[in-house]
Amino acid sequence: MIREFGTNEFLFLLRAAQWTVVLSLIAFVVGGLFGIVVAVLRTQPFAPLRWAMTGYIQLFQGTPLLMQLFLVYFGLGLWGLRLDPWTAVVIGFTAYASAFLGEIWRGCIQAVPAVQWEAARALALPYGPTLALVILPQAVRIAIPPTVGFLVQIVKGTSLAAIIGFVELTRAGQLVTNATFRPMAVYCTVAAIYFVLCWPISLASHRLEKRFGAALPRAAARF
Amino acid sequence: MTYVFQFGAVFASFPALLAGALLTIELSAGAMVFGLALAVACAFAKTSGRRWLRWSVTFYVEAIRNTPFLVQLFIIYFALPQLGLRLDANEAALFAMVVNLGAYATEIVRAGIEAVPHGQIEAGRALGLTRLQIFRFIVVFPAVRTVFPALASQFILLMLGSSVVAAVSTEELTGIANSLQSRTFRSFETYFVVTAMYLVMALGFRAVFAGLYWTIFRRGRPA
Numbered sequence: 001m002i003r004e005f006g007t008n009e010f011l012f013l014l015r016a017a018q019w020t021v022v023l024s025l026i027a028f029v030v031g032g033l034f035g036i037v038v039a040v041l042r043t044q045p046f047a048p049l050r051w052a053m054t055g056y057i058q059l060f061q062g063t064p065l066l067m068q069l070f071l072v073y074f075g076l077g078l079w080g081l082r083l084d085p086w087t088a089v090v091i092g093f094t095a096y097a098s099a100f101l102g103e104i105w106r107g108c109i110q111a112v113p114a115v116q117w118e119a120a121r122a123l124a125l126p127y128g129p130t131l132a133l134v135i136l137p138q139a140v141r142i143a144i145p146p147t148v149g150f151l152v153q154i155v156k157g158t159s160l161a162a163i164i165g166f167v168e169l170t171r172a173g174q175l176v177t178n179a180t181f182r183p184m185a186v187y188c189t190v191a192a193i194y195f196v197l198c199w200p201i202s203l204a205s206h207r208l209e210k211r212f213g214a215a216l217p218r219a220a221a222r223f
Numbered sequence: 224m225t226y227v228f229q230f231g232a233v234f235a236s237f238p239a240l241l242a243g244a245l246l247t248i249e250l251s252a253g254a255m256v257f258g259l260a261l262a263v264a265c266a267f268a269k270t271s272g273r274r275w276l277r278w279s280v281t282f283y284v285e286a287i288r289n290t291p292f293l294v295q296l297f298i299i300y301f302a303l304p305q306l307g308l309r310l311d312a313n314e315a316a317l318f319a320m321v322v323n324l325g326a327y328a329t330e331i332v333r334a335g336i337e338a339v340p341h342g343q344i345e346a347g348r349a350l351g352l353t354r355l356q357i358f359r360f361i362v363v364f365p366a367v368r369t370v371f372p373a374l375a376s377q378f379i380l381l382m383l384g385s386s387v388v389a390a391v392s393t394e395e396l397t398g399i400a401n402s403l404q405s406r407t408f409r410s411f412e413t414y415f416v417v418t419a420m421y422l423v424m425a426l427g428f429r430a431v432f433a434g435l436y437w438t439i440f441r442r443g444r445p446a
Binding site: 059062063064065066067068070071074075077078079152156157158159160162163170173174177183184187188190191194195198199202 | 295301306386387411422
């Protein structure tokens with residue numbers, strides 16, 4: 001029996017959108033924690049660790065997110081773990097986010113003028129405190145706009161979870177389409193929900209960029 | 224872990240995978256050419272067009288940038304037939320990629336246009352050139368040169384993102400991989416090899432873009 005695309009179907013989409021949000025937040029927060037590690041290891045003095053992190057970043061930036069998800073999904077099966085879309089998707093997106101955020105934050109750490117490192121060294125501050133007390137507080141300011149911008153990429157990226165069968169917004173759209181045969185109405189609604197989620201984040205990123213970006217040239221002009 | 228890796232089944236079908244990779248490259252190259260053309264037109268409209276034209280370009284760019292590619296693909300493949308526009312899987316994939324890339328590249332090209340020194344545009348105006356002539360002869364070349372690295376990374380992101388079009392049964396690299404793994408049950412091995420192929424293609428594209436940049440913008444500069 002063909003159903004109409006009515007209030008119940010719309011509510012079903014909204015409930016599925018909650019999973020999109022949850023998945024995005026997990027990927028962003030956990031991926032961010034690992035991303036800090038990636039960024040710090042990528043900028044510390046010991047070369048082999050730096051190379052390893054460069055390889056890690058290159059690997060994730062040079063391959064499709066969908067392939068990363070497939071590899072995690074089927075890779076879990078190799079270790080005899082249950083093929084569970086939820087686990088696979090969480091691990092996949094976390095790794096993906098950690099590589100991209102790590103690369104963004106590496107750029108921000110390196111954008112802090114080298115004289116700051118030298119000044120800290122002249123004061124006999126060890127590596128750890130220099131990083132934590134001198135460099136990172138300055139890097140965070142530069143990092144906020146692109147980090148917020150990447151959050152949009154994550155929200156949109158979670159749509160790929162639909163392909164391995166995890167029911168989030170896009171998968172819910174497919175299910176509702178199959179029940180109602182109204183692809184135009186359903187997918188446009190799905191797109192609109194994504195837009196409502198992403199548009200404010202995009203705007204915020206743009207605003208922050210203007211605010212912090214305007215401050216940067218002035219700071220540089222002092223040297 | 225007691226799993227025994229068997230890559231034999233994957234390599235037995237390597238010609239099919241290569242054919243899929245070729246389609247991926249063809250789709251990506253086509254989307255790059257048409258998408259860049261679309262982006263240059265939209266960027267022109269956005270920087271110098273009438274208000275309604277500017278607004279429709281802004282709407283297009285924001286709508287695409289804040290919704291997932293997968294949903295855009297579904298709208299084009301499943302929903303457009305409702306309006307009487309029926310595309311086969313390859314056409315839908317190419318169309319979706321052009322529309323998607325066009326939006327991202329519009330913003331990139333616009334940034335390049337705004338970086339062109341204003342004096343040059345005024346000089347063009349003083350020579351009595353029309354707006355289109357100024358754009359064509361003065362603005363577009365330096366604008367694209369300035370943002371070429373950003374465009375190149377966007378192109379590579381597009382190529383990697385194209386793995387998603389397998390979801391509407393396009394037989395590109397991921398599509399071939401999907402049918403191969405369901406025939407051989409060697410999912411992990413298949414996706415491992417395919418991921419490596421994507422990595423090689425990403426590196427290849429990067430080398431090609433570096434070569435293009437050198438040929439077009441460094442050596443003999445066309446007038």
